[in-house]
């Protein structure tokens with residue numbers, strides 16, 4: 001049975017990222033204790049940058065960088081040095097500043113002209129890393145997600161083809177409003193995770209947060225993220241939660 005969302009509201013953005021960092025560290029030690037490693041898919045956009053910077057700041061201890069394997073939940077169809085690259089953001093904020101072995105970082109090769117070829121290559125790297133047989137999905141210890149103003153998450157935008165995908169792990173998703181492809185993990189992969197953490201900050205997200213968490217008829221991409229056998233954690237600051245009817 002898919003999990004009920006755990007909703008945590010922190011008074012400020014700074015408190016939100018501190019609490020998310022604490023949760024991250026707790027999840028790493030659980031995973032390393034049970035499997036010897038921690039696998040995490042990072043989200044893009046602007047919100048997680050503060051979390052990544054905090055994790056890399058040195059003020060958060062006990063992160064087993066050598067046993068942590070970093071993947072991307074989605075990527076823009078741009079090279080890794082492009083200003084819009086999610087990998088560039090994560091690398092500048094964290095990955096280039098911490099002692100994680102280069103072999104532990106799996107980026108999406110979005111410089112590839114053919115977006116579908118980039119998606120297939122990433123799918124193969126997941127199948128290899130997680131030792132998957134055909135039809136199997138990887139189980140990430142943690143998948144970080146953001147919430148877009150239209151209710152999208154990763155690069156699963158309303159009305160796009162990728163939302164219907166039931167077999168692939170990674171697809172190239174055409175997003176009309178950007179006239180561009182995005183490369184994204186699919187819903188079956190998101191819903192196979194041991195823990196999915198939505199990280200949401202700011203007043204501008206408040207009405208969409210209410211739609212996603214309190215309007216079951218909305219049929220938004222973010223509402224389709226319900227791990228079958230895992231935690232669903234919504235971590236937000238008070239501004240982002242300010243329009244929720246239920247008292248927090």
Ligand code: 6PG
Nearest residue numbers: 044045046047146147148153154
């Ligand atoms: C991306 C993200 C996307 C993001 C939301 C929220 O590549 O942009 O993966 O899903 O999480 O758009 O973005 P902000 O954090 O910038 O508001």
